Amino acid sequence: MDIYEAMGSLRAVRRLKPDPIPDDVMDRVFQAAAWAPTGGNTQPFRIITVKDRAKMAVFQQMYSEEWATYTSAMRKGLDQMPDAQRASSRKMLKAGDYLADHMGDTPQLLVFCFNPKMMAITDSDLGRPSIVGGGSVYTAVQNLMLACRTEGLGCVLTTLLCFRESEVRELLDIPENWFTCAHIPIGYPVLKGHGPISRRSVDKMVYTDTFGQAYR
Numbered sequence: 663m664d665i666y667e668a669m670g671s672l673r674a675v676r677r678l679k680p681d682p683i684p685d686d687v688m689d690r691v692f693q694a695a696a697w698a699p700t701g702g703n704t705q706p707f708r709i710i711t712v713k714d715r716a717k718m719a720v721f722q723q724m725y726s727e728e729w730a731t732y733t734s735a736m737r738k739g740l741d742q743m744p745d746a747q748r749a750s751s752r753k754m755l756k757a758g759d760y761l762a763d764h765m766g767d768t769p770q771l772l773v774f775c776f777n778p779k780m781m782a783i784t785d786s787d788l789g790r791p792s793i794v795g796g797g798s799v800y801t802a803v804q805n806l807m808l809a810c811r812t813e814g815l816g817c818v819l820t821t822l823l824c825f826r827e828s829e830v831r832e833l834l835d836i837p838e839n840w841f842t843c844a845h846i847p848i849g850y851p852v853l854k855g856h857g858p859i860s861r862r863s864v865d866k867m868v869y870t871d872t873f874g875q876a877y878r
């Protein structure tokens with residue numbers, strides 16, 4: 663698949679079949695993650711692929727609780743939304759509810775762990791949320807998701823389980839100095855899977871010479 667086509671259709675796929683994923687497919691997907699650039703080439707991330715059904719049931723329980731909390735305000739506000747926004751929010755909620763109800767049935771949940779001691783975090787003392795460290799993990803996340811796209815696998819980057827990090831650490835025996843930052847359920851899509859995405863146009867995202875000055 664052409665790389666631009668893959669990027670331009672990599673949408674969140676939350677309805678996933680329980681069918682197993684062949685090992686050779688997963689080998690390629692993990693290779694894509696390992697190819698990602700990281701600060702100083704330290705590769706300060708590890709991926710735990712969770713397949714154990716008992717553990718997956720615990721993940722589903724935790725995720726569905728966090729999803730319910732996260733979406734409760736949106737659900738209450740649906741009636742006040744403009745029509746187009748209400749329609750897209752309803753669609754997202756329906757797909758998200760499906761994931762919350764079925765996460766335990768997905769064939770694999772990929773948990774990204776990171777070790778901040780292996781990172782040169784150049785923005786940690788600026789009095790604002792630090793983000794540079796994430797750049798040495800989310801490059802791998804994006805590579806992995808693009809590989810899923812190419813392999814016909816659905817996937818969605820989720821972060822709600824970070825609220826439950828202490829329980830996740832215990833469940834997966836994650837050692838000291840390692841933390842979690844992404845939980846990606848993957849599987850073959852129930853419906854069409856990846857497809858058209860809606861994003862701000864380039865002229866609204868890119869400036870020339872000063873912040874806010876038109877790109878072209």
Ligand SMILES: Cc1cc2nc3c(=O)[nH]c(=O)nc-3n(C[C@H](O)[C@H](O)[C@H](O)COP(=O)(O)O)c2cc1C
Pocket residue numbers: 672673674675676758761818819820821822823859860
């Ligand atoms: C940092 C980050 C965190 C996200 N966390 C969640 C999540 O916890 N649960 C979820 O269902 N989707 C999550 N998403 C998916 C986004 O909601 C989704 O990419 C966005 O709404 C655009 O949807 P689309 O890709 O289908 O167009 C996350 C995406 C990003 C980049």
